Amino acid sequence: MTRGNRPLSPHLQVYRPQLTSSLSILFRIMGVATSVGSLVLIWWLVAAASGAEYFEMVQSFLGSWFGRLMLFGWTLALVYHLCNGVRHLYWDAGKGMDLPSVHASGKAVVVVSLLLTLGLWVLAYSVGGA
Amino acid sequence: MSLRSPLARVRGLGSAREGSSHWWAQRLTSVALVPLVLWFVFSVAMMAGADYVEFIDWVRSPVVAGLLVLLISVGLLHSSQGMQVVIEDYIHGEFCKVVALFLSQSVHVVLGLTGVLSVLLILFRG
Numbered sequence: 001m002t003r004g005n006r007p008l009s010p011h012l013q014v015y016r017p018q019l020t021s022s023l024s025i026l027f028r029i030m031g032v033a034t035s036v037g038s039l040v041l042i043w044w045l046v047a048a049a050s051g052a053e054y055f056e057m058v059q060s061f062l063g064s065w066f067g068r069l070m071l072f073g074w075t076l077a078l079v080y081h082l083c084n085g086v087r088h089l090y091w092d093a094g095k096g097m098d099l100p101s102v103h104a105s106g107k108a109v110v111v112v113s114l115l116l117t118l119g120l121w122v123l124a125y126s127v128g129g130a
Numbered sequence: 131m132s133l134r135s136p137l138a139r140v141r142g143l144g145s146a147r148e149g150s151s152h153w154w155a156q157r158l159t160s161v162a163l164v165p166l167v168l169w170f171v172f173s174v175a176m177m178a179g180a181d182y183v184e185f186i187d188w189v190r191s192p193v194v195a196g197l198l199v200l201l202i203s204v205g206l207l208h209s210s211q212g213m214q215v216v217i218e219d220y221i222h223g224e225f226c227k228v229v230a231l232f233l234s235q236s237v238h239v240v241l242g243l244t245g246v247l248s249v250l251l252i253l254f255r256g
Contacts, residue, residue: 031209127175127178
């Protein structure tokens, strides 16, 4: 396609990152990350269906520092995508679209995602020990 | 003045010939996934440190197995539709796009079947 000398829309880099645009692209990135992380969920279930020996091996990998780091990242991605998804459903209902509400709900999503993720991990450590 | 024929207008399917079905399915799956994901993450956190036997016993309750099958199928449908939108937005070459869409959806189908069959295997093996 020949574009000739027509004006281009400004590239994304010229904009100062804002809460709204950052949370928006983060929503998509975290969605993709959650999709990739679902591989681990399926692997875990396959391991459980394959028998005790293989399951214990997968468990010890997931329990290693690298496994825990990966699972923590997956939890954060999943929880953020969930919380911001609820925000999107609220918008789909036609509510909270004015700028002050959008900023308030954006900050709320960040705080709630962090609290929920940390809460889940505190719960897991208190149930299972280190 | 609209240039669309009355038949096209009444069908309301738009240029992609699928209307709003993809958009609507994404909304339905996201609503379903809110309770499913919350249930799953809290259950798994509560299972921390569980051994093989405890985990198998947990999956083998019909309610848990049913919810896991729902989580896997609805979650992977949501993931597949989401990845489809991402691929359509960022991959512009027609050939690459079609290949990427085919690969993504194939992987989702294989993962979904593998996950559901694993749960059923644990449930029925006795």
